[in-house]
Amino acid sequence: MTTDAEIIFYHRVPSRAQAVRWMLEELGEPYDLRVLDFEKDEHKSPEYLALNPMGKVPTIVHQGVPVSEVAAICAYLADTYPKAGLGVPIGSPGRGPYLKWLFFGPSCFEPAVLEKMVPREGADPSSVGWGSFEAVIDTVAAGLEPGPWFMGGQFTAADIVIGTDLRWGQGMNLLPENPILEAYIDRLNERPALNRATKLDNEIAALS
Ligand SMILES: N[C@@H](CCC(=O)N[C@@H](CS)C(=O)NCC(=O)O)C(=O)O
Structure with a gap:
């Protein structure tokens, strides 16, 4: 599915990327879903390795910049979309x-x-x-x-x-x-x- 969403999400089920799917659903922002077919080694294609050299999911691309690693993606999205209240801002004691x-x-x-x-x-x-x-x-x-x-x-x-x-x-x-x-x-x-x-x-x- 391709939309004009700001976030592109590279996914696979089952995998750790399901944490990011959950994060995106909590966030409530639209995202463009790209499900990779591991049987076809789509996660090892040159195009995908350019986004994530580990050849692993998840990866998101936001404003043209790829971000990988579940925790980094969740932290990044929480900071980037603060209205959702899923992060703790810089300057807060928490x-x-x-x-x-x-x-x-x-x-x-x-x-x-x-x-x-x-x-x-x-x-x-x-x-x-x-x-x-x-x-x-x-x-x-x-x-x-x-x-x-x-x-x-x-x-x-x-x-x-x-x-x-x-x-x-x-x-x-x-x-x-x-x-x-x-x-x-x-x-x-x-x-x-x-x-x-x-x-x-x-x-x-x-x-x-
Ligand atoms: N440290 C990574 C781990 C990602 C990871 O290991 N993903 C697995 C699926 S759970 C994967 O894509 N494996 C495919 C492979 O290594 O070929 C993260 O937190 O995002």
């Missing part, structure tokens, strides 16, 4: 903690959960950036107290970044029993934008 959670997603939470799925021998908690799976889980659960979101009463891009990994970890049975995390995931699952994104992505999955 800006630092907000950035902490945004970076904690890909640098600590995701690698810890992936390591839980595929354990590696000899990872020293003091040298790996995420410490340990248990420490990461405890940190996230403590960050959700009192909640309901990482930034208290404000739902932000950080909830989309970490929330996506939490929902995935729960689906893969990788999370320990934890009432704080379970209640948080239940709250995420009630968000209309997430339900819209899931429905749209299920329609893509049904076509392939």
